[in-house]
Every structure is written in structure tokens, then in C-alpha cells.
Amino acid sequence: MSEAQPIATNARLPAVWPRLRPFATLAALLVLLAFNLAVTPNFVSWQTLNVNMTQVATIVIVSVGMTLVIATGGIDLSVGSLMAISGALAPLIFLSPFGLAHPALGVALALVVPVAAAAAFGFFNGWFITRFGVQPIVGTLVLFIAGRGIAQVMTNGNLQVFKNPSFQVIGLGRVFGVPVQVIIMLILVAAAAWMLRRTLLGRQILAVGGNERAARLSGVPVAVIKRWVYTISGFCAGIAGLVVVSINSSSDANLVGLGMELDAIAAVAVGGTPFAGGQAMVVGTLLGALIIQLLRYTLLANGVPDSAALIVKGAVIALAVWSQQRGR
Amino acid sequence: MACSIPLQQSDRSMPGLSTLLSMRDIDKHFQGARALNKASLEVGAGEIMALVGQNGAGKSTLIKVLTGAHRKDAGTIVFDDKEVAFASPQAAQAGGISTIYQEINLIPYRSVAENICLGRQPRRYGLIDWQRTNNEARRLLGRFAIDLDVRQPLAEFSTAVQQMVAIARAISFNAKLVIMDEPTSSLDENEVKVLFDVMRQLRSEGVSVIFITHRLDELFAVCDRVTVMRDGRTITTQPMSKVDKLQLVSAMLGRDREDVRVQATGFRRSPMASTGGEVLYTDALMVGYRVKSAHVEVQSGQIAGLAGLLGSGRTEVARAIFGADPASGGEIRVLGKPVHPSDPAQAIKLGIGFCTEDRKVEGIVPDMSVRENLTLALLPHLTRFGVVNEDRQREIVDRFIKRLAIKTTGPEQKIKDLSGGNQQKVLLARWLCTNPKLLILDEPTRGIDVGAKMEIQSLINELADQGLAVLMISSELEEIVEGADRVFVLSDGRTVAELSRGSIDAAAIMHAMAHDTPVTGAVNPVP
Numbered sequence A: 001m002s003e004a005q006p007i008a009t010n011a012r013l014p015a016v017w018p019r020l021r022p023f024a025t026l027a028a029l030l031v032l033l034a035f036n037l038a039v040t041p042n043f044v045s046w047q048t049l050n051v052n053m054t055q056v057a058t059i060v061i062v063s064v065g066m067t068l069v070i071a072t073g074g075i076d077l078s079v080g081s082l083m084a085i086s087g088a089l090a091p092l093i094f095l096s097p098f099g100l101a102h103p104a105l106g107v108a109l110a111l112v113v114p115v116a117a118a119a120a121f122g123f124f125n126g127w128f129i130t131r132f133g134v135q136p137i138v139g140t141l142v143l144f145i146a147g148r149g150i151a152q153v154m155t156n157g158n159l160q161v162f163k164n165p166s167f168q169v170i171g172l173g174r175v176f177g178v179p180v181q182v183i184i185m186l187i188l189v190a191a192a193a194w195m196l197r198r199t200l201l202g203r204q205i206l207a208v209g210g211n212e213r214a215a216r217l218s219g220v221p222v223a224v225i226k227r228w229v230y231t232i233s234g235f236c237a238g239i240a241g242l243v244v245v246s247i248n249s250s251s252d253a254n255l256v257g258l259g260m261e262l263d264a265i266a267a268v269a270v271g272g273t274p275f276a277g278g279q280a281m282v283v284g285t286l287l288g289a290l291i292i293q294l295l296r297y298t299l300l301a302n303g304v305p306d307s308a309a310l311i312v313k314g315a316v317i318a319l320a321v322w323s324q325q326r327g328r
Numbered sequence B: 001m002a003c004s005i006p007l008q009q010s011d012r013s014m015p016g017l018s019t020l021l022s023m024r025d026i027d028k029h030f031q032g033a034r035a036l037n038k039a040s041l042e043v044g045a046g047e048i049m050a051l052v053g054q055n056g057a058g059k060s061t062l063i064k065v066l067t068g069a070h071r072k073d074a075g076t077i078v079f080d081d082k083e084v085a086f087a088s089p090q091a092a093q094a095g096g097i098s099t100i101y102q103e104i105n106l107i108p109y110r111s112v113a114e115n116i117c118l119g120r121q122p123r124r125y126g127l128i129d130w131q132r133t134n135n136e137a138r139r140l141l142g143r144f145a146i147d148l149d150v151r152q153p154l155a156e157f158s159t160a161v162q163q164m165v166a167i168a169r170a171i172s173f174n175a176k177l178v179i180m181d182e183p184t185s186s187l188d189e190n191e192v193k194v195l196f197d198v199m200r201q202l203r204s205e206g207v208s209v210i211f212i213t214h215r216l217d218e219l220f221a222v223c224d225r226v227t228v229m230r231d232g233r234t235i236t237t238q239p240m241s242k243v244d245k246l247q248l249v250s251a252m253l254g255r256d257r258e259d260v261r262v263q264a265t266g267f268r269r270s271p272m273a274s275t276g277g278e279v280l281y282t283d284a285l286m287v288g289y290r291v292k293s294a295h296v297e298v299q300s301g302q303i304a305g306l307a308g309l310l311g312s313g314r315t316e317v318a319r320a321i322f323g324a325d326p327a328s329g330g331e332i333r334v335l336g337k338p339v340h341p342s343d344p345a346q347a348i349k350l351g352i353g354f355c356t357e358d359r360k361v362e363g364i365v366p367d368m369s370v371r372e373n374l375t376l377a378l379l380p381h382l383t384r385f386g387v388v389n390e391d392r393q394r395e396i397v398d399r400f401i402k403r404l405a406i407k408t409t410g411p412e413q414k415i416k417d418l419s420g421g422n423q424q425k426v427l428l429a430r431w432l433c434t435n436p437k438l439l440i441l442d443e444p445t446r447g448i449d450v451g452a453k454m455e456i457q458s459l460i461n462e463l464a465d466q467g468l469a470v471l472m473i474s475s476e477l478e479e480i481v482e483g484a485d486r487v488f489v490l491s492d493g494r495t496v497a498e499l500s501r502g503s504i505d506a507a508a509i510m511h512a513m514a515h516d517t518p519v520t521g522a523v524n525p526v527p
Helices: A017-039 A046-071 A079-094 A097-101 A103-132 A136-154 A180-198 A200-210 A212-217 A222-248 A260-271 A282-301 A306-327 B059-067 B089-094 B112-117 B130-142 B159-172 B189-204 B216-222 B245-253 B314-321 B344-349 B359-363 B370-374 B390-403 B420-432 B450-465 B477-483 B506-513
Strands: B019-030 B033-044 B048-052 B074-079 B097-100 B177-181 B208-212 B225-230 B233-239 B278-287 B291-299 B303-307 B329-334 B352-355 B438-442 B469-473 B486-491 B494-500
Touching: A017 A282, A046 A079, A046 A180, A046 A200, A046 A222, A046 A260, A046 A282, A079 A097, A079 A103, A079 A136, A079 A222, A079 A260, A097 A103, A103 A136, A103 A222, A180 A200, A180 A222, A180 A282, A200 A212, A200 A222, A200 B370, A212 A222, A212 B359, A260 A282, A260 A306, A282 A306, B019 B059, B033 B048, B033 B059, B033 B208, B048 B059, B048 B189, B048 B216, B059 B089, B059 B097, B059 B177, B059 B208, B089 B097, B097 B159, B112 B130, B112 B159, B130 B159, B159 B177, B159 B189, B189 B208, B189 B216, B208 B216, B216 B245, B225 B245, B245 B506, B278 B314, B278 B469, B291 B303, B291 B314, B291 B469, B291 B486, B303 B314, B303 B450, B303 B477, B303 B506, B314 B352, B314 B438, B314 B469, B344 B352, B352 B420, B359 B420, B370 B390, B370 B420, B390 B420, B420 B450, B450 B469, B450 B477, B469 B477, B477 B506, B486 B506, B494 B506
Parallel strands: B033 B233, B048 B208, B048 B225, B097 B177, B177 B208, B291 B494, B303 B469, B303 B486, B352 B438, B438 B469
Antiparallel strands: B019 B033, B019 B074, B225 B233, B278 B291, B278 B329, B486 B494
């Protein structure tokens, strides 16, 4: 009646490999942990966990948005600069005469407005890319450059130093001993993973990345979807910016989020999300960020200088990409 | 039979011409499939030879064997009195054979002169001698009476001029043979005229041309002889003066006029079946350069066939109705209401579905599961507050897998791991589950094995019997003859014939395909 071998596929070679891939990242993390348990002094301590988790939280928060962008086949270079904008706006708000006169409202606005602004800039990225058909790497380069400029102009290039315990909950607070930014990080990872699996937006993001032309011919509003992912990426960067300035008790528009786009892209790569789009491994991204963080910590704790750690970081990314190619 | 070509006795005589190229008994296999089967091609010196055939007839493979892009399995190639086997297109170019492809292989932001002389610019003291480069370019273009500023970037000029530049570059290698693979597909009528003048100029200088095109009118305007290929074989070679379009069409399709096999498809259209009201109506539809005035009509419960040779504008008409590449003019009515879909999403809301001819590139999302692919178009209706109702989704997917007998290990299997026929069924199901009023099918059985083909055809048949309106594009005459209740034939972007039940037969369709349109490319002074 019909085909002789209906389900014939690439069953020849490592059919198990694609299924094992998500676990490969986890396995790498476990190997690193085991190594540390054996070698690094004082590794098993509440403090080690805290240091690592608080440091990795901002990277993960940004990487969640980056994962969604990359799942559509795009990339967002502007995240570091959007962090700087958000980080510069917050103290401007709660240190303003209005913010000082109404402390509670000031802090609330300092939490909401910067994140909304970063999301709006993210929307601009998406609009620019879809409206003019610009390559995402070029489209987001605009705000990568201009965004940090905007942050510096807003603060006249000044370092803003502050002490505002109720605002700084986002970077220094704890709930049952767990740092608030770690909780935010976990919520965002869970929300993104759920969104990708269960919602229309999530499925359409993957369809756009998997085959944009087929998605369009099936009625998927491709431009709208792309604007959404860049907006979400900006939103995540905005939150990360707030976390960073509240940890530092200061905001320096030159430094907040510097190089973050590359850390986030690295985390996504190590986490196993293919850059061609169509798939998104949000939990993989979390594990990827943890691997990079733990690797750096391991090397530092064992007396390897930061410069050498960079080389190892590069090697790990190369290894991750290589293993992805194998998985094809 | 008056109009069939004597297939065996090709006219090999070329009065007054010596043979420049002679390819004989060329065989070529690709992974078991036979692409060329003792194909042959002869071109005389200073001759314009047309090479025509349907998709997959073997034209491109034959050319690629000649230029060294593919290696032949058997056969001989004699070029310029020497037996040759070029190792690469570069070697062929050095040997005197230049090829100009459909997509122009030039560098848009470099100057015209650089593009012409690229790779062998005159040098002075190790630097490029711009003056000589520019003069050389001007001289080459001057042969075609084309005068332009060769220092301007190529991208500033029209496609036709870019085409000329590609040709100038090709003959600057002292080519004896220039191969043009569908050079006219993106040109307007005036540009085509200019191109033809260039071809005639080449001929008068003793350069031979192999001209591949799908537009039959062009052959008669400019070619000396024509070679027809089908199924990897050379069917015939004839002087243009001895053939007419109908003969060419039937040689390309491989049919004598009455010779279409009975019941070769899964279609069973009942001649008495009743049809409902009008679902789709278009008139004077224009799309881009290609579609000038297309008229189609489909009623519910009816399969309307859209026939025409490659390049006649069939796909463009379908895409315009679906809003994928919006129409530039004319009227479209869906269920009696005038519409102007500018996006597929709008057409889907109107109750239209569209299966593309290129399943891989525009149909499937390869890494997604059968379930995701099947419900891609329906998904917005399966959600509440943006969350997908997975129970309903699974229920619908199971139902369609069963109903269409889709062979899969389960709804979670990736669609790229299915066979072509089953992928096509999933794509049909993608639309059927949206409960459309009109389904547009562009080559619904292309690249699908025989068994699945019959299944899909009888499925389409059944859907129409249940009241669906179907607009079906097909290059296979059987599919149109047996499957369509009415047929619209496009030629050069115009609906040239409408056949209704009873008058649909292969002869009438081929006659319409070979319809005479004003011949472009009469000798004209170059602007």
C-alpha cells in the first residue's frame, strides 16, 4: 500500500546520543562537583554555595532571555548595555527628591520603571530587526553601543553610591537563607521552561526558529513573536541590572553588565541550545552557567590565576560546541 | 499523427556549421537513481541551441557533467575537436566554456569593471592598473553596444545589466560556448529583448550558446535549434523552423495527445457530482512580473486544476491568493467577499489552507514532532489564556493520524524522520484540522512514492466529495485530467483556457499550454 520503511531514519549511528545530550551537561557539572569535593579545601560549606549562587544568578537571569532569542535563530548583543541602563535608572529614581519624599513609592518605582525601560529597549531591538529585516547581530549592536552611552548620559558619567536597604533586598536580601536573586533566577528559569513547553508563545517561538518560512505559511505572526523574545530578553537584562547595582551598593554606568552578553551566550552554548534556532534548553542554560561559574571558582580556589581561567573557559565552550556538532 | 515529432530521427544536420560540442551516450547515477540515460547534445559553432524539459528531465545534470561540476559515469564529450573531461567549472571556463547561472554570481558592491576583470586584472608595479581594467571592461561591454559607467558598483544597475556584465565576464575568457541557465527568469520584457540582441551578437561572432528556458515563446524568438530532454534522455533535436509549440510541449511531457493512461491516479471524480456555491474567484490577478492576468474559480465540492508549464505563474497565483506574496492588482473573492490577503494569517482566518510545493523548505518544521507540526496552524484555537490545551491537542492529532493513516512511531516522533508521503499527510492534516473552506495544493504528490501518491490523491478526492473546495496545481497531466472537475491553464502569466467537465483531456490542456502569446525579443536597437 505504501512505503516499505515508513519510519526509517538515521537509525544507523548513535541514535542514543541526542537523547543523552541534555544529560551530558549535567554529567559535566557532576564531574566538576566531584573533583571539587576531592581536591578543593573547604568546598562543602554554606559559604561556597552562597558565593557561587549569588555570582551566577545575574548571568542565568540574562541567559534565560538570551536562550529564547537564540531559539528564534537570533542573538542579543545589547543585554549588558540594557543592564547598565536599568542599573543607572534605579538609584536616579530613589535618590531623586520625589523618591526621598516618598521612600516606599520611590523604591517600588525604582524596581518597576528600570525593568520596564529595559524591556522597552528590548522591544525596540525586536521592532528594528523585524521592521527592516536587519541581521539580529547588527540590529542589537545598535543598543550594545548606544545603550551604555544612554546610561552614561543619564548619570553624567558619575558613580552613584547609595545605601537603601529596602531597594537592595533584590541583591542582598534572603528568604529562609536563600538569596533573593537566586529565587528570582529559579522563578525565571521555571517560568521560561514552562512557557516554552505549554504556551502558544513558546511553541511559536520554536516554530519560528525551526523553520521561519513554514511558520509564516502556517499563520504564525513571525514578527510579533520576534518582538516578544527581544522584549523578554530586555526584561531579564533589566532585572539583572538591578541585582548587580544593589549587590555593589553603587551604580557605575561604565561597568554594570560589561561583557555580560558574551557570558550569557557562552552559558547558552554550553547548555546545548543550538544557535540555528528551533530548540531551547532553558535548564541546560542554567547548568551551562553553573559549569562556567564552578569552573572559574575551582581554578581560582586552587590557585590558578584568572587569566588562565579565561583560557579554560574558552576551551569548555569549544568542547560544548564540538559535542553539539557530534549530536547532529 | 500530424503533430508528433519523429522521435528517433533527430535532425542532426547543421547546414554550413561545424560541430563545436558533441556529447554522446552520457550516463549519470545519483545514489542508485538514474539522472542521465544515454543523453546526448550537439551544438554547432555559432549556433544558439535551446535545451528544454520538465523539472528533473536532466538538463541541469547534463550541463553540470559538461562543465565538470559532476563526473559522468559513461559517454564521451568532444569539444572543439578534442575529447574533454573537465575537472571543475573553472577548468571548463579555461577551456572555453562559460556558464551564466540564474542567480548572478557577481559581487554587488564592486564596480562593473572589477566584476568583469576579477581574478585577472591588469597590474602595474604589483598594483591593479585601474585605467586598463576600466578600458578592458568598456571594450567588452562595447561589443554589445552597452555604454555605462564601469566604475559604478554593480548593484546600482538593473538585473538585465548585471546579466550583461556576467555575459561580458564570461566571453572575456575567450569562451567558445556560453551556457545560459534560465537567464530571463527575472527580466522584464525589454530586458529580455536586450539579452536576445546580445545572444545574436555572440552568434554573429561565432560564439555558440546553450539557452535553457521554460518560456517557449523565447525559443522561437532567438534559437536556431532545440533539444528536448525527458527522464534523463535526449528525446529529440530539431531546427526551430520545423517544430511548433504543441510538438515541444508533448515531447516534454512525453504524451501523444490522446495517450494518457486511464486511471493512473487515485482520483475518481464522478461526472455527475453536484457542487455548491462559489468559494474562490479571481479575475485579472497580477503578481509581480510573472502573473499578468490570472482567472480561477472554485466551487465547494470541486477540484479545480491549475495547469501550465514551469514558469507560467501557477505557484505565484496560489501564493497571492494565500497572501504569501500579495497580488499587485486584480480581484480576489473568497465566499463572495472581495479580499486582499497580505499575510497568510489573514488567508487562514478566511478559511484557506495552502500546501506548498517545497515541503522541506516551507512546509515542515523538521525538528518538531508530528504533533507540533500537525497542529501548527490550529494552535491558536487550542489555547486558553495562551496555554495550550494538550489533551485536546493530543486527541486531534490521534484522530488525524488514524484518519489519514499516517505511518509514524507516535505523535512525538520528529517529522523529519518520516517518509516524504507521510510528511505530506501531516501537512495536509495541518490544514484539515482547521476545517478550511478552500485548500490550495501546490504539487501535492511531488517527490512521493507511488503508493503514498495514490493514497493522497484518493484522500483529496474524498475531501472534495465531502464539500471542500480544492485548487490543485500539478505538473502531471494525469493528475489534472483525472483529478480536476475544471481546469484553468496558465501561459506566461495569463489564464489562456478554462476547461470544464467533459472537455478536459490531455490534448486540450497541452494545446492551451502551447498558447501563442506575442513574441518578445524582435530585433531592436539597444537603448
